Amino acid sequence: MATIHRWTGLEARALRSALRMSVRAFAEHLGVAVNTVSKWEKLLGSTQPKPDTQAILDTALARADAPAHHRFEILMSELGSSVRAAARHAADEPETWEHESWADDLDRAVTAAARQNFAFAERLLTRRLRRVTCTQLDDRGLYLFARSTSLLGDLKRDQGALSGPSSAQHSYVTSRAVFAQLGIPRRVAQIDLSLAVLMEMTSRLDAAALQYDALAVDDRLSRRDRARARLWVGTTLSKDGDHDYATRVMWAATHEFEALDEPEDWSLAHQKLALARRGAGDLGTAQQLIDTARASGTAESPMQRVRLDTAHGHILLSDTATRDDGLRVLDQARRTAARYGLVHQLRSIDEIKADGSGPIGLLRK
Template identity: 45%
Template sequence: MFVGERRTRLIRARKAAYYTQETLAYALNVDPTTVGHWERGKSEPLPYKRPKLAKLLGVDREQLEELLAEGQNAPSAAGSAAAPPPADAVTTSGDLDYDTWADDLDRAAVCLGRQEFVAAKLLLDRWTGQLASGADQRALHLYGRSLRLLGDLRQDQGVLTGPLSARQSYRKAMAVFAELHSDRRVAQLELHLAVLDEMSGQLEAAGRQYERLAADHRLDARDRTRALLWVGTALSKAGEGTAAITFIRPAIRRFEALEEPQDWSVAYQKLALAYRGDGDLRQATAALEVALDHRAGDAPMQRVRLDTAHGHLLLSDPATADSGLALLEGAAATATEYGMLHQLQAITGIRRAYEQQA
């Protein structure tokens, strides 16, 4: 009698592509147990599933067939040793597999960077309900990270307040890290909560928090510089463009010294909006050109933010207003596609203000 055996190389390929069994199953529209059966050599992917499976794993069809061949025709005898556990089996004390938990959080962060909210939520949901009383420090640390990522997800979706909101998740995470005496992570969460204040329109309160945290040495140099930049952002949104520029320009210099190209590019985007609010369209255009020429990556969130800033600036000149409206329409379509509610609301507000002026 012949049965399959574990396809170790297939499991490694899945993990290298930052998928769990659940997220890969979601992408292929199959049940997670089906993926588990493939990896344990109990079944084969159907022919029409294989092209997409190969694409998701980053291999060609021949390489996929080699991965699948590993589990074929393995002999089995009565009385033989028990088969090894599945790759995702719980192996540590307290029914918590810490390594898999940490891996899933890394994958969730990658998914959030791509605005793949459903996949990120699947990964986080595996762990956010599993913490028992008397958990050790490592479990508490992973639980705090899980809550923070859940807050990031809800922030990106625009769920800022109320039950199951970003604010609720961040506060729970802050309590966990306070219990662990992790001052840096507590300060980071204070910074995230200030961002929520800003996004909710509480600009003065957010600005005060940003300014305090910009000098708070619980944070590293990058986070302190981000806080400095966001003081300028809050002032810019409040219509104080000149004051905003005095915070944004030093942040740009610090990001350059820290060799943080993505933050540096985003800071120029913020600078463009501050100059626009100050009525200096020449300087605003120059700053935005820097941001456009040095955009870091092409994640949907960053694309929407940059196109929104660009469209907003183009609306300031009647000669380019049509192009600005087209950019905003494209940004709104992307925000809708990825479920970025806050970004969509911002775009709607810009268009409404332009129509009222027109």
């Protein structure tokens, strides 16, 4: 997620363009006068909104959806390269790579990935990535390359391809290098968070916990991402058997999500807490927590449904009185995971069923 330390008219215009609003609509969206926005548009970097308006712009950016954030970051990346781009010969101009079309494909790939339509999302990404090399791209193209490569890493991760030349690990490392080259520290830190998830998924729990712990206080990340890192410190502790301490760490993250008004993260935290209490043998509390997660989470995507059903089934399986119900819920989760190619989830479910009421299965973030 992009962040602006000091807004000027230039950044305000970029936000308006990213939100695809007219000057009047943008003014109404912010609750400021149309003349104020017109002044920003005219004076650009030579004018700065008042402190209270700075906060309004911060809020407008924070509440923008993911596609708008992508467009905003692309527009911001262009600011640093406009002079250099103008000097290039038309035949070598990065605009020949049809950046706008690429950005649209990236937005479509984000939507497809959220629905676990992996094949379509991967086609949208790879048809662009195969046509370019980093040496051919300006800053805007490099940003699109890094975002596409990062999203490709997410797809590989969800499909269980965690290491190797065509894996999530390879994609993330490539993306991180480009974001570092562009000087976008928040994106670099977000990739570091994704790499820590891979460590956890491949059972490198100590290394993952150390990385999560560092990122939980890393100012490059948003407050929400820092809370997520704190929650995932708890998951690694729980998987390593330290369920009581894990519970305390996760509760802190849960309170942070409540303060941030992030209901989906709050629901996910209850799911993780439920598994920690299951690991501690506190099945009554575990059932209460998973009931809260099921009641408060939307589970709109197949991945969300599989995660929630897997956690619920795992808890039910841990009690002899509800063992059959647990197997039924896990079988349902397995069918959904198989349908959408969620390979890592399939492995987790099979491990849980094989272990019975044994150690917690390796649930992905």
